[in-house]
Every structure is written in C-alpha cells, then in structure tokens.
Amino acid sequence: MKRMIKNLGRVFEPKSVAIVGASATPNKIGNVLVRNFLDTKFPGAVYPVNPKYPELFGLKCYAKVSDIPGKVDCVIVATPAETVPGVMRDCADKKVGGVVILSGGFEEVNRNDLAQKLREIAEASNIPVVGPNCLGVFNPYTKVDSIFLPMYKLERPKAGSIAFVTQSGAVGSTVVDLMAYYGVGLSKFISYGNGTILDESDYLEYLMQDEKTKTIILYLEGVKDGRKLLAAMKKVNKVKPIIALKAGKGAGGQAAARSHTGNIAGSYLAYNAAFKQAKVAEADGIDEVFDFVKIFNQPKPKGNRMGVITNGGGMGVLTADYIESEGLALAQFSEETKKELAEILPAYGTVANPLDLVADAGVEAYEKAIGVMMKDPNIDGLIVIILTQTPPIDERIIHVLTKVLDAQTKPIATISVGGTYTEVYRKILESKGVPSYSSPRAAVKAMERLVVYSKYCRQLGKK
Amino acid sequence: MTLVEDFSLLEKHGFKLLPYYLAKNEADALKAAKKIGYPVALKIVSPEVEHKTDIGGVRITLRNEEMLRNAYKEIMQNANGRKVDGILVQKMARKGVELIIGGKKDPQFGHMVVLGLGGIYVEIFRDISARICPLVASDVDEMVAELKVHPLLEGARGKKPVNKKALEALVLRMCRFMAEEDIKEMDLNPVVFDERGCDIVDARFSR
Numbered sequence: 001m002k003r004m005i006k007n008l009g010r011v012f013e014p015k016s017v018a019i020v021g022a023s024a025t026p027n028k029i030g031n032v033l034v035r036n037f038l039d040t041k042f043p044g045a046v047y048p049v050n051p052k053y054p055e056l057f058g059l060k061c062y063a064k065v066s067d068i069p070g071k072v073d074c075v076i077v078a079t080p081a082e083t084v085p086g087v088m089r090d091c092a093d094k095k096v097g098g099v100v101i102l103s104g105g106f107e108e109v110n111r112n113d114l115a116q117k118l119r120e121i122a123e124a125s126n127i128p129v130v131g132p133n134c135l136g137v138f139n140p141y142t143k144v145d146s147i148f149l150p151m152y153k154l155e156r157p158k159a160g161s162i163a164f165v166t167q168s169g170a171v172g173s174t175v176v177d178l179m180a181y182y183g184v185g186l187s188k189f190i191s192y193g194n195g196t197i198l199d200e201s202d203y204l205e206y207l208m209q210d211e212k213t214k215t216i217i218l219y220l221e222g223v224k225d226g227r228k229l230l231a232a233m234k235k236v237n238k239v240k241p242i243i244a245l246k247a248g249k250g251a252g253g254q255a256a257a258r259s260h261t262g263n264i265a266g267s268y269l270a271y272n273a274a275f276k277q278a279k280v281a282e283a284d285g286i287d288e289v290f291d292f293v294k295i296f297n298q299p300k301p302k303g304n305r306m307g308v309i310t311n312g313g314g315m316g317v318l319t320a321d322y323i324e325s326e327g328l329a330l331a332q333f334s335e336e337t338k339k340e341l342a343e344i345l346p347a348y349g350t351v352a353n354p355l356d357l358v359a360d361a362g363v364e365a366y367e368k369a370i371g372v373m374m375k376d377p378n379i380d381g382l383i384v385i386i387l388t389q390t391p392p393i394d395e396r397i398i399h400v401l402t403k404v405l406d407a408q409t410k411p412i413a414t415i416s417v418g419g420t421y422t423e424v425y426r427k428i429l430e431s432k433g434v435p436s437y438s439s440p441r442a443a444v445k446a447m448e449r450l451v452v453y454s455k456y457c458r459q460l461g462k463k
Numbered sequence: 464m465t466l467v468e469d470f471s472l473l474e475k476h477g478f479k480l481l482p483y484y485l486a487k488n489e490a491d492a493l494k495a496a497k498k499i500g501y502p503v504a505l506k507i508v509s510p511e512v513e514h515k516t517d518i519g520g521v522r523i524t525l526r527n528e529e530m531l532r533n534a535y536k537e538i539m540q541n542a543n544g545r546k547v548d549g550i551l552v553q554k555m556a557r558k559g560v561e562l563i564i565g566g567k568k569d570p571q572f573g574h575m576v577v578l579g580l581g582g583i584y585v586e587i588f589r590d591i592s593a594r595i596c597p598l599v600a601s602d603v604d605e606m607v608a609e610l611k612v613h614p615l616l617e618g619a620r621g622k623k624p625v626n627k628k629a630l631e632a633l634v635l636r637m638c639r640f641m642a643e644e645d646i647k648e649m650d651l652n653p654v655v656f657d658e659r660g661c662d663i664v665d666a667r668f669s670r
Contacts, residue, residue: 226572230595270572273593276609277602 004128004198005206010097011128012139012188014073015044018065018096020087021078021103022048022056029078029102029148034059039151042143047072066094073097076136076146081105084132085117092125100146101132107194108133115196122197134193135169138176140186141212147189149173160185161214162293163207165200167192167221171247175217175286183431184293187212199224201232208236215296217289218244218280226270233278238460241453242280243292246271279456281449288445294435295446298411300454301380305331306447307373308354310385311361311393315417315440316354319383322444328451330354331379340372354385362392367400374409381411381451383443388422398425401434411435411450413443465548466508473666476640478633478651481556481662485549489535493528495552502526502555505534511545518542524555556664559657560615560625564634566641566649566668569595574641576634578603580612581653596638603631616656623658630656633663646670 017037023030030050034057037046048056051063062068065075065087075096077087081103091099099122106115115132122129130136136146140159147154157179164179164186166172172191179186188210190203200223207213216236223229233242249268275282281296283289306328310316323330330353333341341351344365349358355373357365366384373379386397404412413435416422422438429436437443467485474480484495485508496503507520515521519541522534538550561581568574572595579591592609594602604627607613618624633654641649649668654661 223571226569226595230572267569267571269577269591269593270569270575270595273575273595274572276605277594 001198001202003126004122005202007098007126007128008198008206010073011100011130011137012144013142014097014144016047016068016071016073017042017044017144018047018049018062018068018072018075019078020049020065020075022050022053022061024053024056032148032150033076033078033146036145036147036151037143040143040145040156042145044073044142045070065090065096068094071097074144075099077101077132078103078148081111081114081132085114085121088118088121088127088129092121092127095125096127098128098130100130100134100136102134102136102146102148103131104133104193106132106196115194118196129197130190131193132196133169135172135189135191137191138186138189147173147176147191155180157184157186159187159212161187161212161297162217163188163190163210163213163215164217164219165190165192165203165207166217166219167195167200168219168247169193171219171245171286175219175289178286178290182290183427184290187214195224199228201225201228204232204236204242208239214240215293216240216242217293218242219247220244220271221247222267226274230274230278233274233280237278237280238457241296242278243283243289243296244275244280245283245286245289246275279453281453288442291437291442291446292449294430294437295411295413295450296453297433298413298435298450299408300457301411301447301451302454302458303380304328304448304451305378305380306383307331307333307376307379307381308383308385309357309366309369309373310354310387311357311359311366311390312385312387313356313358315385315387315415316356319385319415319440319444320354322441323383326444326448328444328448331376334376334378337372337376337378341369344368344372359387359390360392361390363394363396363400366397370400370404370412374404374407379410381413381447383413383415383447385415385440386425387418388416388425389418395425395428398428398432398434401429402432405432405434411447413437413447415440415443466551469668470666472644473640473663473668476643477636478640478663478666480666481554481664483551483553486552487549489532492535492550492552493531496525496528496531499552499554503531504553504555505531505538506551506553507538507542508548508551509542509545510548512542518545553664556655556662557657557659559655559661561653561655562630563650563652564637564654565652566596566637566646568641568645568647574638574646576606576637578606578610578634580610580615596641598635598638600631600635603627603634606634618658625656626658626660629660633661644668644670 019033021030022034047068048061053061138145154177169191338351415437426436482499486492502524504523525531563579563581565577574596577593590611592606616625651666654663
C-alpha cells in the first residue's frame with residue numbers, strides 16, 4: 001500500500017495521460033475529458049484510446065493502452081464496467097503510473113466480482129487506482145483533470161493550498177465549483193467513489209506528504225475501515241488540519257433518542273467520536289466547510305482571547321454574545337493599548353472590548369486600531385466588523401486588511417453583514433485571502449475551531 | 464448467562480460491584496441483608512422482566528428486617544406469576560451523581576464507550592459523549608467536559624466534585640473488558656459517583 005500511495009505522484013503530476021473511452025460524440029464523458037485536456041493546454045502528452053478511431057481531435061488514437069509508444073503516467077478510464085478489468089490488465093502490462101476509473105457499475109450495483117478483479121490486478125502490479133465510480137482527480141498545478149464536467153459549466157479553482165478528498169462526485173463537483181467562485185485555491189481534488197483499492201485514509205496519507213497541500217477537506221458518507229480512518233486522521237491532522245463533513249447522520253440521530261446504549265450509539269456517534277479523538281474540525285454543512293477553510297490559512301492563535309473592532313455597536317454586542325457561547329473570551333486590553341486606543345476614538349467614544357469606532361470611523365481608524373491590537377500581548381486574535389454601509393468606509397479598507405495579513409502575526413476574521421454592495425466587498429476580500437464572514441456566528445465559530453486546533457498543536461509541541 | 468454469572472465475570476475483570484446476594488426465599492434474603500448490612504435494596508431477577516421498576520420489582524432503602532419482609536412480599540406479589548429466578552439483595556449505593564457508562568462494538572470503528580448522565584436525562588437531552596477504544600485518561604476528561612451537565616460533576620452548588628480518577632479507571636477498565644471478552648454491547652447503569660469514588664448499581668452486557 002505504501003508504494004501505491006507513493007506512486008500516486010504519477011497520477012497527479014503526469015507527463016503523459018491516456019484517456020480510455022475517448023469519444024468523438026459530443027457530451028459523452030470520453031469526449032468532454034479529451035476536450036478539457038486540450039482546452040486547458042495540458043503541457044504533457046495526451047493519448048486518446050478507442051479502437052473505433054484512427055485519430056481524434058487531430059491526435060493519434062490508440063486501440064489499447066499498451067499500443068502507446070513510450071511511458072504512460074496516468075490512465076483515465078471511462079468505459080463500461082465489464083471492460084475495465086481488461087483495461088486494468090493492459091495497464092499493468094504497460095506498467096503505467098496509475099489508473100483513474102470513472103466508470104460506475106461495481107460494488108454500488110453489487111458487482112463485487114468486478115471490484116475484486118480490479119483489486120487483484122492493482123495489488124499484484126502496485127498500480128494505484130482512484131475510484132471506480134467517481135469524478136477522479138484534478139490538480140490545478142499540472143492541469144491533470146478527470147472531472148468530466150464541461151469547464152463552462154463547472155469552473156475550476158485556481159491553484160492553492162486546499163486539498164479536497166470526497167467520496168461523492170456530486171458533492172465534490174459542487175464544492176469545486178464553489179471554491180472557484182469564492183476564489184479559494186485548490187491543491188488537489190480527489191473524488192474516490194467506491195474506494196476499492198485506495199480509500200480515504202490512503203489519500204490522507206498521500207496529502208500529508210504533498211508539498212502543495214496545507215489544509216485538507218474530507219467529505220465522507222461511510223467508511224469500510226473506521227479504525228484505519230481514525231489512525232490516519234490522528235496522524236495527518238497533527239501535520240495538516242483536516243476539516244471533515246459527514247453525511248448520513250439521520251439514523252444515529254433518531255437512535256440517540258433511545259436510552260439503551262446499543263441504540264444511542266448509532267453509527268454517526270462513532271464518526272463524531274473519531275473526529276473528536278483526532279481533533280479534526282467537523283463542519284455542519286457545506287457552508288461551514290468554507291467558513292473553516294478560510295480561517296485555517298491564518299496564523300495560529302496562542303489562546304482564545306479576542307479583540308473585537310466594530311463601527312456599529314449592536315453588531316459588536318452580537319459578536320460578543322457568540323464569543324461567550326462558543327467558548328472564546330473577550331481580551332482585557334493592556335494599559336498601553338487602552339491609552340493608544342483612546343487617541344483613535346472621537347471624544348464621545350469609550351475604550352472597551354468590543355471597541356466601537358462608531359459610524360464616523362474611516363479606514364484610518366481601522367488601520368490604527370488593528371495595529372494597536374496586533375501588538376497587545378493580551379490579545380490572541382482579532383475579529384473585525386466592517387459595516388460597509390457607513391459613508392466613510394471605502395475600498396481602501398481592502399488594502400488595510402490585506403496588509404495585516406501580510407504581517408502574519410495573529411489570526412483575523414472579518415464580518416460584513418449586508419446586501420449586494422456588501423457582498424461585492426466580501427467577495428473581493430475573500431479573493432485576497434482575507435477571511436470574510438456574512439454573520440457574527442459564522443466568524444466566531446470558525447475562529448473557535450482555529451483556537452481549538454492551535455491549542456492541540458501547542459500540546460503536541462510540549463509532549 | 465445468569466445475572467450472577469454476569470456479575471462474577473465483571474468482578475473477575477476487576478469491576479467493584481456493590482455487595483449483592485441472590486436470595487431464593489425470604490429467610491435467605493434476611494440472612495443476606497444481615498451479612499451485607501442495612502440499608503439494602505431488593506430487586507427482582509426474572510427472565511420475563513426487562514424494566515424492573517416498571518412492574519414494581521424494586522424496593523430501596525430498606526433499613527431493617529421488617530421493611531425487608533414487607534418489601535419482599537410486595538415484589539413477589541407484583542411479579543404476578545412471572546418466572547422469578549430470585550430476589551437480588553444489594554447494598555444501597557452511595558448518594559451522588561448517577562452516570563450511565565455504555566459500550567458497544569461499532570461495525571466500522573469497533574469498541575466504543577458512551578458516557579451520559581443517568582436516568583431520564585440521556586433520553587430527553589441526548590446529552591452524551593462518545594469515544595473509540597482504546598482510550599487514555601485525558602480522553603475521559605474530554606468526554607466529561609463535553610457533557611452539558613458537566614458542572615454537576617465538577618461540584619455545582621457547594622457540592623464536592625466527583626472522583627474523576629475513579630471515573631477514568633472505570634472507563635478504561637471497560638475498554639479492556641470489552642476487548643478481552645469481545646463484548647457486543649454493555650451498560651453500567653447507573654454508576655453513582657461522589658467525591659470518594661463510585662458504586663456500580665447495575666450492569667448488563669451481551670456478546
């Protein structure tokens with residue numbers, strides 16, 4: 001298995017890609033796949049494979065993988081399930097780097113016999129197999145892309161540091177689309193479907209070693225080997241934070257209403273326990289995945305004491321409420337901070353946490369207040385509320401906030417609540433990597449997860 | 464397995480159960496109570512009864528022979544013709560916080576432990592916390608901290624905090640027991656904790 005995981009490098013960084021089931025018929029998977037490789041100007045060789053055609057899109061088309069002259073790193077398979085074991089055997093003979101099987105029709109329709117054949121060939125040849133029954137892989141750095149959805153319909157995210165491992169192709173593709181939309185940079189996308197040969201735990205191990213990946217999103221429905229997952233999560237989360245989303249909580253939830261332990265401990269409870277034991281941040285829904293992803297690119301706070309800045313009192317109070325209920329604390333400013341903040345505020349303002357700069361506050365007041373709080377040792381992180389509706393706030397605030405990020409000393413979460421105008425602001429901030437939230441609750445909850453993870457990392461350091 | 468066999472196996476694995484005796488008749492019960500020391504509780508042991516309290520099969524805080532005799536008769540009457548293996552005479556548990564400690568073998572994750580406040584609270588508030596075995600002591604501390612009722616265990620309203628070391632030891636022992644005996648499901652319910660330690664009042668398990 002170790003060698004297989006290592007061999008995944010040839011799937012994600014291939015110099016040559018073969019597409020089995022390449023097709024001339026528009027909208028067929030094998031057609032979209034080849035087109036996508038050509039459209040993104042994939043820098044390596046692309047080999048369509050289909051005995052029906054002598055050539056396709058102006059490329060020479062091969063009858064089988066072993067007919068291709070020279071090395072083949074990554075093979076993408078989109079032919080019917082019955083044909084796949086034959087393709088796999090051919091790939092093993094050719095000694096390809098790895099195989100991505102998009103085709104369905106295996107365990108999910110009780111064809112365990114076909115799945116078993118794939119397993120035998122893969123294990124004998126040490127060829128890593130992604131899938132079957134999945135969307136496969138996408139690496140924005142190398143442009144290898146087996147997501148068989150047209151680019152104009154599903155935007156691909158820019159290259160970045162977030163890896164995404166997903167059991168479901170549907171959830172996978174929508175999250176990828178949203179990543180592109182929010183401007184979140186992706187390092188590796190892995191949709192593993194049935195996970196017949198390599199499973200979620202193996203991909204976590206791979207991503208732990210991957211230089212481009214800093215944070216991992218893991219979407220699960222069910223796993224075959226829970227103990228393996230727990231061990232992998234424990235190992236990997238120490239090095240790179242994992243954000244998990246688990247679907248299929250229903251049965252466990254209902255059973256929890258029963259007092260007998262056998263029923264209380266529905267299977268979701270076991271997943272929840274495993275996430276807690278591995279100190280993995282469990283998100284409640286896709287929106288929360290993004291809330292957490294944004295904050296995990298921030299510096300790790302040394303504690304839970306938050307400094308809050310606002311230009312609207314009420315929003316500061318709401319934020320303070322969540323800080324309390326989510327287990328964070330409002331920082332006690334140092335004497336020096338109090339003195340410096342008093343100079344920023346107008347005569348009628350009072351120095352307190354949350355610090356209300358009042359609606360007259362311009363970008364300069366924010367810049368100064370953030371600067372003061374950043375150097376106060378009593379403050380571990382900042383929550384900055386910017387109500388963009390007030391007259392003095394203009395686009396220079398974006399510059400101020402990105403400058404703060406460049407300094408990389410304390411984590412910062414910003415909150416801007418509002419309509420169309422505000423949302424445009426938020427989108428720009430997000431594309432600059434400034435964590436921006438549309439509600440106090442979302443911002444505080446995300447910050448709390450970062451605080452918990454940072455505490456865990458500090459404890460590991462001490463051990 | 465019978466209740467006594469179950470209890471003996473638990474004791475063999477180091478679980479400290481409250482002193483008990485399975486009495487076959489009233490005189491037997493009186494003798495046992497004298498030996499165990501009052502106050503005691505009587506509990507019906509019957510394969511036909513799952514929830515003992517529901518049929519009036521439990522009488523607690525029996526302080527003397529007279530109370531015990533009356534309680535014995537009442538329980539036998541309430542049994543109402545059901546098959547009775549005997550009446551369990553058990554030392555009364557200490558007063559304190561009642562917890563339920565459950566365990567089960569999850570098909571994917573294997574043995575796991577569930578902690579919750581005993582009685583009706585588990586049902587109504589779903590206030591439980593779970594971990595996958597094996598655990599370390601700090602896992603047990605985290606489980607306690609996760610419970611909404613944890614202030615109760617930390618000594619709310621002038622009460623002393625419960626003995627965390629006893630809780631840790633009990634949970635870790637349960638993990639070992641489930642692994643060694645390949646237990647499918649088990650419940651220690653309730654276990655009563657105070658600042659000095661704990662009493663396991665009832666236990667059941669299946670393989």
